[in-house]
Amino acid sequence: MKRFLVMAVVAASSLGGIARAQDNAKVESCGHQATVVAAIQQARLDRVKERKVHEHVLAKATWPENFNTAIPLLTPWVYEMKMRDIREKDLAAAWTELCLQQ
Numbered sequence: 001m002k003r004f005l006v007m008a009v010v011a012a013s014s015l016g017g018i019a020r021a022q023d024n025a026k027v028e029s030c031g032h033q034a035t036v037v038a039a040i041q042q043a044r045l046d047r048v049k050e051r052k053v054h055e056h057v058l059a060k061a062t063w064p065e066n067f068n069t070a071i072p073l074l075t076p077w078v079y080e081m082k083m084r085d086i087r088e089k090d091l092a093a094a095w096t097e098l099c100l101q102q
Contacts, residue, residue, distance in 0.1 A: 030099035032063040034092040036070050040078045041091045050079045 039057045048056045053075045058068060078091060 026100065030096050032067045033070055033074075033099055034096040035063050036067055037074055037078065037095040038092040040071065040075055041086060044078055044083075044086050050075060053079075 036057070039060055040053060043053050043056050046056075054071050057071050061068065074095075078086070081091075
């Protein structure tokens with residue numbers, strides 16, 4: 001019985017460590033995605049044409065290269081919004097919240 005209890009405690013603590021590692025990876029990933037969104041938002045504020053956003057944002061990239069694939073996916077989300085919302089809202093924070101809920 002003691003052996004089973006010890007094994008259960010060890011397994012639970014291992015799973016907790018894995019869950020924390022996955023949570024940290026998710027938070028990091030969502031942070032990089034939010035940085036991409038902020039860069040796209042800034043491009044929109046700078047009046048960069050939608051078709052030129054990819055090159056414009058890549059020139060200022062500070063995130064890992066594998067997040068560059070998100071640029072063409074996130075650009076329409078930003079460019080479909082009204083300019084008033086682009087000026088007034090923190091889209092990176094909104095994206096982080098949406099991402100972490102996934």
